[in-house]
Amino acid sequence: MNVINAGRVPKCRIAQRLKIPYRTSMSPLIIFLLALALILVLTTILRIHPFLSLLGVSIFVAIAAGRPFAGLESLLTGMSRVLYQLGIIIVCGSIIGTILEGIGGTTVIADDIIRLTKRPVLALNMLGFLVALPVMCCILAYIILIPIAREIALRQKIPVGVVATSLSLGTLASYELIYPAPGVYSAATELGVVGPEIVLLGVMIAIPTSLVGYWYAQRFCRVGAIPVSTVGTVRARASRLRAYPPILVPVVLIFAQLLVPRPVLDYVGDPNIALLIGVALAFLTTSRLGQENRNLWTGEAVRRGGGILMVLCAGGALGAVLGMTGVGLELSAVVIKSGLPALFIPFLLAVAIQTVQGSRLVTFIVVPGLLAPILPSLGLHPLLVLFALASGTFMISHANDAYFWTVVELAELTPAAGYRCYTLGGMVLGVIALGITLLLHFSGMFAV
Numbered sequence: 001m002n003v004i005n006a007g008r009v010p011k012c013r014i015a016q017r018l019k020i021p022y023r024t025s026m027s028p029l030i031i032f033l034l035a036l037a038l039i040l041v042l043t044t045i046l047r048i049h050p051f052l053s054l055l056g057v058s059i060f061v062a063i064a065a066g067r068p069f070a071g072l073e074s075l076l077t078g079m080s081r082v083l084y085q086l087g088i089i090i091v092c093g094s095i096i097g098t099i100l101e102g103i104g105g106t107t108v109i110a111d112d113i114i115r116l117t118k119r120p121v122l123a124l125n126m127l128g129f130l131v132a133l134p135v136m137c138c139i140l141a142y143i144i145l146i147p148i149a150r151e152i153a154l155r156q157k158i159p160v161g162v163v164a165t166s167l168s169l170g171t172l173a174s175y176e177l178i179y180p181a182p183g184v185y186s187a188a189t190e191l192g193v194v195g196p197e198i199v200l201l202g203v204m205i206a207i208p209t210s211l212v213g214y215w216y217a218q219r220f221c222r223v224g225a226i227p228v229s230t231v232g233t234v235r236a237r238a239s240r241l242r243a244y245p246p247i248l249v250p251v252v253l254i255f256a257q258l259l260v261p262r263p264v265l266d267y268v269g270d271p272n273i274a275l276l277i278g279v280a281l282a283f284l285t286t287s288r289l290g291q292e293n294r295n296l297w298t299g300e301a302v303r304r305g306g307g308i309l310m311v312l313c314a315g316g317a318l319g320a321v322l323g324m325t326g327v328g329l330e331l332s333a334v335v336i337k338s339g340l341p342a343l344f345i346p347f348l349l350a351v352a353i354q355t356v357q358g359s360r361l362v363t364f365i366v367v368p369g370l371l372a373p374i375l376p377s378l379g380l381h382p383l384l385v386l387f388a389l390a391s392g393t394f395m396i397s398h399a400n401d402a403y404f405w406t407v408v409e410l411a412e413l414t415p416a417a418g419y420r421c422y423t424l425g426g427m428v429l430g431v432i433a434l435g436i437t438l439l440l441h442f443s444g445m446f447a448v
Helices: 011-018 028-045 050-064 068-103 105-116 120-135 138-156 160-177 182-191 197-220 245-259 263-268 271-284 291-325 327-336 344-357 360-371 382-392 402-411 415-443
Strands: none
Touching: 028 050, 028 291, 028 327, 028 415, 050 068, 050 291, 068 105, 068 138, 068 245, 068 271, 068 291, 068 402, 105 120, 105 138, 120 138, 120 160, 120 197, 138 160, 138 245, 138 402, 160 182, 160 197, 160 382, 160 402, 160 415, 182 197, 182 360, 182 382, 197 382, 197 415, 245 263, 245 271, 263 271, 291 327, 291 344, 291 402, 327 344, 344 360, 344 382, 360 382, 382 415, 402 415
């Protein structure tokens, strides 16, 4: 049996933890690099639609790995997983945003944000940071808030890349660092980390990390057009009573079911049901504008949301097929036997797994299992291991990440702009979070 030197972790055991096979007909790492190169060529140079590009690369990966039929099964499974998780949410979020834009509701909310703060882009960053916590999902927070972000960009005459990046990086900072976000909760449980210091330390790291995201958006993401209305002429300027409920009620319901465990709240607080309730409230706001307008806006929103959803499904397909090849195993083996300083081991393991399969929650679930055999030899406080791991989940998000395509498609950015704003922005946040974790390590506050 082949054995990895550092920590003596058998490769087959890592493969079992990752649930991927070890042998392929071509090196999984080479397949992975070729896949990334193909995606860049197809989407940015040849400008082939992301849906076809991602599916085509997924099939190429399966064939190159010598497993075309298993690859097809993984492709379909990856697509169905995204549809299961995000289908209703994406389309309902699109309907709510389109109707609010049509009735002038996003204008009301954007005006309130601009009036209350001299820095509306910073306010968006903080809104994303705060909303991602109760809804327990960075993608859902972005979907809820992007119509407001687009309206602010329109009112302030700034490129959409600025507001989309500030908002998305704010959601990432809290979702990936603050307990009890699902990933942080899962990893903390596996690592045996308990106590209120998890929350305190997460907030200490997340707030400056989020603010760096705002700075990055302002400094480097002036890309994309200034948004224009997607619904034609706005019929009226909605009152606050009509503008806010379709957004606020779903957020409150999702948050309430987390705080108060009751069957009714568990049901209406499910994100799918909560967003459907938001759609019903949005429909009520159109009662004075006629059925024709409501049907027009709904049809446009469903077509737009369905197109976005198909791109997300194709990204899920690529992540699943890449996972099947075993590239996560190769990258994990390289990291574990690298001889790097201890705190970099959980960080780079998370980077490796995140880069390959695209799901942050999966990364949070898989990496503690890979660390378990070598954790005592690292000589690190479990809290530092947790936040080094969490820092790695910011990197490197690309075409196999559903959030990448959510940001790109809802903001109407090009894939190249998405790599610049979302991918590189996430990498900057990961470095900042790791840097703060390193400072805490060298402070001696968390000695084993």
